[in-house]
Amino acid sequence: MIVPGWIISLVTFPGVIVHELAHQFFCRRMRVAVYDVRYFRLGNPAGYVTHESARTNLQNFMISIGPFFLNSILGFCIAFPSATAVLLFNSDKVLDVVNVLLGISIAMHAFPSQGDGAGIMKRLKRRDTPILQKILMTPCVWLIYLGSIGSMLWLDVVYGGVVCLLLPMLVIRSFA
């Protein structure tokens, strides 16, 4: 089923905001100047962070993939108290449902966008980039592109479901 991107972004806007906040957070950590931030808008892209080029490729890489970590961790933490209640005990309490839906909406925006991948690739293509960095980071960029294409097949939603529903179940099992 094809749903316009702006509708998905509108429904899952918390994820878009967290995604851009993650870029901005990593820019701060890497001391990279941010020229412009748009946390959410109805358009393509749904949000963006325009920043200067980082000092190193690794910093640039971290800024680009930062949302993968922040969105995944935050989505998991939000859904964790309610995931088992919803999945196993069919809880329909507002707090449980809100937690799970909010968690999924955040985690599903964890994938770096094609623009993020292009930013890394641009740096990797430079002549002065060490060969080891090219070898290690290029597959990551391919994965980013793959994830981006997969989003058209709802891979991002599947990922959100895995992080917010299945992962909490596995954590509970590991404690039992």
Place this chain on the structure above:
Amino acid sequence: MTNQPNSGSETSANMNRFCEKCGISSVEPGYQTPLCANCRSSLVYRPVLSYIVMFCGIICVLMLISYARRGRRFRVYIANERASRAEASHDYATAEIQDKIVIKAYPFYDDGFVRLAKDSYAHGDYAETAYALDKLNGHELDSDTADDLNQIARDLDAKHHSFKRRVQQ
């Protein structure tokens, strides 16, 4: 949704050594964009919009409420898992104890009552079996589970009658 590294001033960085923003000559080294430390700091620590801060606050409050109200449920989730494992390893006494924790927290959880009925019956706690079967009375279950429970109910009934006969004798 993207981050866009702006490399438009990369060439100008090599050409002049003045801050792009304020024009002073002490630019921070190591960057392609010529910016002085103060100007870079102001851009790095660009303030987050107030409605975004509010949004973050709401998420934090929601998480606090969730963990405060649902934190105790982790014990129940773990009990549920332990009950399944104990049942699989035929440790029905443990399974029954864990089942009771689960159904106390989720009194409408049919699967919990089904498991309690089976575990308590296997453990020999027939009063608990009768209670669980009573709770499941009239509920829709899949045919295999219903067959199993009906068999337990018939066995329990037979045991009850033989007990009554023994008492009467």
